[in-house]
Amino acid sequence: MKIIKVKDPQEGGKVAFELFKEALLKGTKVLGLATGSTPVSFYNEVTRSNLDLSDLTSINLDEYVGLDGTSDQSYRYFMQKHLFDKKPFKETYVPNGKATNLNEFVKEYDKIIDEHPIDWQVLGLGQNGHIGFNEPGTPTTITTHVVNLAESTIKANARMFENESDVPRQAISMGIASIMKSKQLVVMAWGVEKADAVKGMIEGPVTIELPASILQTRDNVTVIVDEAAASKLSK
Numbered sequence: 001m002k003i004i005k006v007k008d009p010q011e012g013g014k015v016a017f018e019l020f021k022e023a024l025l026k027g028t029k030v031l032g033l034a035t036g037s038t039p040v041s042f043y044n045e046v047t048r049s050n051l052d053l054s055d056l057t058s059i060n061l062d063e064y065v066g067l068d069g070t071s072d073q074s075y076r077y078f079m080q081k082h083l084f085d086k087k088p089f090k091e092t093y094v095p096n097g098k099a100t101n102l103n104e105f106v107k108e109y110d111k112i113i114d115e116h117p118i119d120w121q122v123l124g125l126g127q128n129g130h131i132g133f134n135e136p137g138t139p140t141t142i143t144t145h146v147v148n149l150a151e152s153t154i155k156a157n158a159r160m161f162e163n164e165s166d167v168p169r170q171a172i173s174m175g176i177a178s179i180m181k182s183k184q185l186v187v188m189a190w191g192v193e194k195a196d197a198v199k200g201m202i203e204g205p206v207t208i209e210l211p212a213s214i215l216q217t218r219d220n221v222t223v224i225v226d227e228a229a230a231s232k233l234s235k
């Protein structure tokens with residue numbers, strides 16, 4: 001794990017963008033992408049750039065069950081707005097929150113990931129240490145699956161909805177095993193709300209109770225944290 005400390009999310013987005021350009025030069029063709037407020041500063045750097053991404057494939061981590069891509073709280077909508085509408089890709093995959101057969105759908109999504117191995121994966125971090133929507137307690141061997149969201153995640157994500165009761169209770173998420181297959185991973189975390197999760201991810205024991213801690217077992221992981229998110233680290 002390599003740790004890069006930055007002043008704020010804007011600087012963090014710029015650092016991620018530099019890493020992204022290096023990855024492109026090395027032949028990256030498939031991106032694993034994340035939603036949430038964390039990667040926005042990175043996506044802004046990408047959309048402001050003159051990079052041509054029309055040869056790239058992207059595969060997103062997760063989506064709420066029950067929301068379709070036209071719903072402005074859906075992750076498909078988020079990705080269109082922050083990235084895809086401004087920078088066309090060759091193809092973009094986001095789990096289908098309206099799939100009629102979720103059990104079949106998760107298998108199809110695994111197949112998509114197998115057919116397009118991820119070169120460069122962007123990750124945010126839940127306040128409880130989740131990655132994608134892999135909540136505490138999720139086995140590390142799991143691939144794409146349907147998740148019952150933790151109460152703490154519903155509360156943390158309620159800010160994106162009118163009422164907490166509108167937050168879907170389930171999501172489709174790429175599994176930890178799928179995420180760990182990526183060739184390179186870049187984790188970003190901003191703000192004091194993430195400080196405990198960042199400490200656990202970097203300095204705590206590797207435990208399924210803090211899903212991101214598994215990233216300690218790999219050396220192809222770069223963590224970008226701002227001062228507030230790094231505030232509980234011992235060095």
Ligand SMILES: N[C@@H]1[C@@H](O)[C@H](O)[C@@H](COP(=O)(O)O)O[C@@H]1O
Pocket residue numbers: 034035036037038039061062123124125126127131132133153157
């Ligand atoms: N499923 C997403 C995660 O992929 C994301 O990393 C996390 C953090 O969100 P934010 O970046 O808004 O803090 O929230 C959600 O739960």
